[in-house]
Amino acid sequence: MGRQINYYLELDGLLSLSERALSLGCQIVREDLWAGCVTAGHDIGLIAGEEHVRYYFHLPAAGPLMVETFDGKERLRRFACPCENAVIEAGFSRILPETREIVWARLFSSSGYYDQTGAFLSRPRCIDRVYSTSARLVKKLAPSTSVTNAYISTCGQERTYTRREYISPPLSSLIRIRKVYFSYTITICILPNEDFRHAAADSIPPARSVNPNNSSRGTGFCLSPRCQSPRRRTRATQTAVISLA
Numbered sequence: 001m002g003r004q005i006n007y008y009l010e011l012d013g014l015l016s017l018s019e020r021a022l023s024l025g026c027q028i029v030r031e032d033l034w035a036g037c038v039t040a041g042h043d044i045g046l047i048a049g050e051e052h053v054r055y056y057f058h059l060p061a062a063g064p065l066m067v068e069t070f071d072g073k074e075r076l077r078r079f080a081c082p083c084e085n086a087v088i089e090a091g092f093s094r095i096l097p098e099t100r101e102i103v104w105a106r107l108f109s110s111s112g113y114y115d116q117t118g119a120f121l122s123r124p125r126c127i128d129r130v131y132s133t134s135a136r137l138v139k140k141l142a143p144s145t146s147v148t149n150a151y152i153s154t155c156g157q158e159r160t161y162t163r164r165e166y167i168s169p170p171l172s173s174l175i176r177i178r179k180v181y182f183s184y185t186i187t188i189c190i191l192p193n194e195d196f197r198h199a200a201a202d203s204i205p206p207a208r209s210v211n212p213n214n215s216s217r218g219t220g221f222c223l224s225p226r227c228q229s230p231r232r233r234t235r236a237t238q239t240a241v242i243s244l245a
Contacts, residue, residue, distance in 0.1 A: 003128075005107050007106065009092055009105060009168045011092045013142065021134060027042050029055065031055070037074050038075065056087040059088075062086040066081055080114060085127060089109075090134070107135055109131040110123060147164070
């Protein structure tokens with residue numbers, strides 16, 4: 001599977017990561033989503049603080065850099081091609097003053113891709129070494145830090161607990177509390193007769209079956225003709241936010 005580490009790191013941290021990647025034989029890839037252009041090179045000046053730019057480390061020894069044009073704009077071709085095994089996504093955390101939030105970033109390397117014959121091609125060891133070295137540097141720049149989390153349910157109940165996050169010292173000093181809000185969307189499907197059940201099966205996506213003796217397995221639609229009572233499907237979503245002090 002892919003390798004990923006989430007972190008909270010400012011722009012200076014990404015510059016340090018980029019310098020390490022350059023020393024390992026990578027080049028910096030700048031993907032400007034607004035301008036629709038992809039630029040690659042060994043100049044550390046390619047990295048700036050724009051919100052609409054994505055950054056990658058490309059290792060030529062692992063595969064070619066592939067760019068495609070969509071709707072008149074260039075973009076990096078990252079999926080189902082050799083380029084997927086040759087780039088590592090990197091980023092930095094952005095502070096949003098309006099909402100008083102810090103957005104996390106990540107270091108990500110794909111596990112591989114399937115070629116046109118259906119064969120799976122794993123990422124090469126050389127890109128693994130670059131990722132491992134970069135991940136170790138991330139943990140130095142953003143040490144594992146205890147953060148207080150508050151879970152707030154739809155009923156307004158709040159519970160707190162502590163977890164570990166990779167956060168740089170400058171950003172750690174800004175953090176007040178992390179709150180995770182849960183919201184639930186409940187869809188009720190009444191199954192009056194067998195004919196309607198068969199019709200519903202074509203229009204409603206299947207979900208896990210209900211086990212009344214084990215609530216931890218969740219809920220789902222029961223579309224079996226033998227089912228005589230309505231079932232419901234519950235979908236839970238969560239949004240994680242680190243707030244500023």
